């Protein structure tokens with residue numbers, strides 16, 4: 001469960017920091033910062049500068065994440081004051097959550113895009129009604145009250161894991177950006193997270209890709225209350241755009257740096273095409289709510305896990321919105337609940 005109070009004690013952190021640390025090219029360090037979800041860890045990258053380091057995506061604020069950072073810093077002979085700049089690929093809590101803590105410790109500026117920051121404020125700012133909006137959305141799409149309450153409770157646990165929140169410096173796609181002595185192209189990469197950036201280094205053919213393209217994991221694409229549009233369309237469009245870059249090595253937000261970036265994009269595109277076909281076929285058999293579809297697709301894998309259920313439900317909705325916009329399915333209202341059915345064509 002994604003609950004900090006149930007975080008497992010990890011004695012090996014103090015014993016052997018090298019378990020969480022991989023030396024990469026040109027003095028880069030990959031730090032595997034633990035997260036209490038099935039993702040296991042988020043990648044932070046320490047990139048050497050003329051003085052100190054740029055830190056990309058510090059992780060989620062949990063006791064274990066802080067222990068890993070303390071152990072890694074000690075092993076490398078570093079202090080927080082060696083962190084000169086914090087860069088966020090996107091605003092999801094597993095990447096953003098520790099940014100305020102790292103800023104307090106280091107005094108470094110935290111860079112993120114304006115759109116990404118707006119999302120963070122909307123979710124975790126004072127007077128946020130995001131959880132209520134999500135409840136309303138899920139109710140309309142057939143989710144029972146017990147599940148909605150479990151999700152609201154789970155969302156609550158994230159507030160501590162993103163606190164304190166950082167003061168932010170904005171940077172945007174298309175702006176010039178230097179990191180590790182190299183110039184990087186900042187690429188708008190929406191779909192997984194509005195305002196996410198990918199970073200491309202032309203001479204090295206490196207892509208720092210946040211969660212947009214991950215090895216072994218299908219990046220989550222979700223309907224987010226308060227954001228209009230079609231996130232799956234945006235995601236697929238972004239994959240097309242990223243596929244035009246020649247990439248020899250990709251640095252993802254989860255798992256390990258990998259070659260075969262373009263092949264991985266093709267696999268992700270095929271995954272979504274298959275999923276869309278399967279869902280359209282299921283709706284040709286009988287109309288279903290988004291919740292009914294989510295259960296049919298993910299059922300046993302959810303196992304009462306509110307965190308997983310939220311991802312699965314919002315991902316199911318993203319596919320349904322995409323199919324409806326392409327006029328492959330249609331929705332209708334029955335007593336306040338939305339049902340989807342296939343369009344015969």
Ligand SMILES: [Zn+2]
Pocket residue numbers: 090092192193211
């Ligand atoms: Zn993410």
Ligand SMILES: [Zn+2]
Pocket residue numbers: 042092094095211253254
């Ligand atoms: Zn992530």
